[in-house]
Amino acid sequence: MTAPARLADIAAQAGVSEATVSRVLNGKPGVAATTRQSVLAALDVLGYERPVRLRRSSAGLVGLITPELENPIFPALAQVIGQALTRQGYTPVLATQTPGGSTEDELTGMLVDRGVAGIIFVSGLHADTSADTGRYERLTARGVPYVLVDGYAPGVRAPFISPDDRAAMRLAVTHLAALGHTRIGLAVGPKRFVPVLRKIEGFARALKDQLGLDPRVVEEELVQHSLFTLEGGQAAASALLERGCTALVCASDMMALGAVRAVRQRGLEVPDDVSVVGFDDSPLIAFTDPPLTTVRKPVPAMGQAAVRTLLEEIGGTPAPHSEFVFMPELVVRGSTASGPSSRA
Amino acid sequence: MTAPARLADIAAQAGVSEATVSRVLNGKPGVAATTRQSVLAALDVLGYERPVRLRRSSAGLVGLITPELENPIFPALAQVIGQALTRQGYTPVLATQTPGGSTEDELTGMLVDRGVAGIIFVSGLHADTSADTGRYERLTARGVPYVLVDGYAPGVRAPFISPDDRAAMRLAVTHLAALGHTRIGLAVGPKRFVPVLRKIEGFARALKDQLGLDPRVVEEELVQHSLFTLEGGQAAASALLERGCTALVCASDMMALGAVRAVRQRGLEVPDDVSVVGFDDSPLIAFTDPPLTTVRKPVPAMGQAAVRTLLEEIGGTPAPHSEFVFMPELVVRGSTASGPSSRA
Numbered sequence A, B: 001m002t003a004p005a006r007l008a009d010i011a012a013q014a015g016v017s018e019a020t021v022s023r024v025l026n027g028k029p030g031v032a033a034t035t036r037q038s039v040l041a042a043l044d045v046l047g048y049e050r051p052v053r054l055r056r057s058s059a060g061l062v063g064l065i066t067p068e069l070e071n072p073i074f075p076a077l078a079q080v081i082g083q084a085l086t087r088q089g090y091t092p093v094l095a096t097q098t099p100g101g102s103t104e105d106e107l108t109g110m111l112v113d114r115g116v117a118g119i120i121f122v123s124g125l126h127a128d129t130s131a132d133t134g135r136y137e138r139l140t141a142r143g144v145p146y147v148l149v150d151g152y153a154p155g156v157r158a159p160f161i162s163p164d165d166r167a168a169m170r171l172a173v174t175h176l177a178a179l180g181h182t183r184i185g186l187a188v189g190p191k192r193f194v195p196v197l198r199k200i201e202g203f204a205r206a207l208k209d210q211l212g213l214d215p216r217v218v219e220e221e222l223v224q225h226s227l228f229t230l231e232g233g234q235a236a237a238s239a240l241l242e243r244g245c246t247a248l249v250c251a252s253d254m255m256a257l258g259a260v261r262a263v264r265q266r267g268l269e270v271p272d273d274v275s276v277v278g279f280d281d282s283p284l285i286a287f288t289d290p291p292l293t294t295v296r297k298p299v300p301a302m303g304q305a306a307v308r309t310l311l312e313e314i315g316g317t318p319a320p321h322s323e324f325v326f327m328p329e330l331v332v333r334g335s336t337a338s339g340p341s342s343r344a
Helices: A007-014 A018-025 A033-045 A053-056 A075-088 A104-113 A134-141 A165-178 A194-211 A215-222 A230-242 A251-264 A283-288 A299-314 B007-014 B016-024 B033-047 B052-058 B071-085 B104-113 B134-141 B167-176 B196-212 B215-221 B230-242 B253-265 B283-287 B299-314
Strands: A063-065 A091-096 A116-123 A146-149 A160-163 A185-186 A223-226 A247-250 A275-280 A293-296 A323-326 A328-333 B063-066 B089-095 B117-122 B146-149 B160-163 B186-188 B223-224 B246-251 B276-280 B295-296 B323-324 B330-331
Touching: A007 A018, A018 A033, A063 A075, A063 A104, A063 A165, A075 A091, A075 A116, A075 A299, A075 B071, A075 B089, A091 A104, A091 B071, A091 B330, A104 A116, A104 A134, A116 A299, A134 B117, A146 A299, A146 B253, A160 A165, A160 A299, A160 B196, A165 A194, A165 A247, A165 A275, A165 A293, A165 A328, A185 A194, A185 A215, A185 A230, A185 A251, A194 A215, A194 A223, A194 B230, A215 A223, A223 A230, A230 A247, A247 A251, A251 A275, A283 B253, A283 B283, A293 B104, A299 A323, A323 B052, B007 B016, B007 B033, B016 B033, B052 B253, B063 B071, B063 B104, B071 B089, B071 B117, B089 B246, B104 B117, B104 B134, B117 B299, B134 B146, B146 B299, B160 B167, B160 B299, B167 B196, B167 B246, B167 B276, B167 B330, B186 B196, B186 B230, B186 B253, B215 B223, B223 B230, B230 B246, B230 B253, B246 B253, B253 B276, B299 B323
Parallel strands: A063 A091, A063 A116, A091 B089, A116 A146, A146 A160, A160 A323, A185 A223, A185 A247, A247 A275, A275 A293, B063 B089, B063 B117, B117 B146, B146 B160, B160 B323, B186 B223, B186 B246, B246 B276, B276 B295
Antiparallel strands: A293 A328, B295 B330
């Protein structure tokens, strides 16, 4: 229960003794079903949440499929989603893909076999433009409700929950341009992913608006694709530094940490010589060397929205099957500083 | 499957057509049960892993209860345990406690109601010497197998999986004493927790062996209790710095990051003025400022052992109900340096 329910209030509302209320709340036997129902009804009327145990009949398992738990953004999202589900009486089943092990399809099959009430996919194949969306249509055909987080596949009729990747890039570019940087690079993952395409679009448009650069030139010279890992960020950053960038925007904090490493390998300093901006944010990012300036993904809002829309789907009152886009925010720490032009 | 199974090989081994093998592997109907069995047997004989879907009949849900997912050590353990369970055809249910929300007992009740095959408790009430162990006896009485990670409660008849907390402190103290530190403090969580008591014991014994200090004096002057958080580490470190410590051993990396903050608040530097050693280690800890020297908890080995012993319990061939203790290792990075006596 969120607030300590006062036994006396509940007993008065239900017209039973406090001892009976106590027996019901603690799941003790020896209470008639009708009495039990009136106690639970009193709880509802008074606005108290039912104890988890007493909600189970109405709820079920809900699957949560994530790529991994090593990037701290995934456990952060899993924590928010798991807690929101538990509060509603659902049991979260966390299924994590493994390199060379279980794929998204295998995990989905396992969850469906378990009779899950619904599935939340985080950064799944719905974010991969090269993947077949038939798997989601088949899930719909089997009557399994689902919500897709951090990706978008036109044609799939389900709720989508995403951060505003384009706005994220605008926040980063505006900050760096204000610091006087004119040569800004973007280190991103493979081109087939929706969040990557959106970040490139937002990045190119922001550079056009702020510095008058031609979007085609930006895509050719200032965007570097790589893997979504620290080593991938390091490789992409090295290529961008070769091309004279004094500021690097990275598609994840892990990539940004790799970018910091690439800067240092060339005998340069962050942020004195090169500024670095990450994306995601999680508790430890404030303690990195240097503390990363980053665009914070709105994880609590996204996680709660994913659960809320899934429960609407499960309840048969689905929200419109569109995309719900959440605004990120720029967190300025110690990895960004004045660029060469403002210093000169 | 780990390797792409060659249909032709399986078909030859099972004495059926490749089309039949394909139907079985993809879970299609229209295959006789005996034929299906021979295809699965062929997979086993040839050393291929069965697709997850075809393993489900033998497995069930397994609950994993953790205090939270914000300290990165818990998602790291959850990932190892989840993957090991999935490989064995079990479905991991991750249940996370919430401040002011679901308690360990509520989550246990929910999991038992779901008919879990077993439960793995991580840093649960079994680690709290002030908690009633009756809850575990009742679980045993209900026939639910379980394994207890990172804690120990004498009298509870279940397998325990722990890091060697005493050895961890010896590793840290030996490293700091070798660097010339003679005034070494320990920042730990509340005294009622088993891992805390063990760390104090190991810490005091190591200081006696290496520097000839009286264990009672050590406990009074050089051990500071606080909360298991960054702010807790900061508070404990401040108190220890007041008492002249030049090196701080912390019971978690989060506490160690708080200790670094406390050192800097006094206008001092880590490691030039004060050395700091953490405990746990996780991927981002190598990137903190400064990179933390820490005692690495053997997470992969502990997670796999937790799953293995739980499966033995579930299978009715329990391992001896004792404690399995795993050796940590010291990872030296940039938060430790020579102490005043070796410099003088």
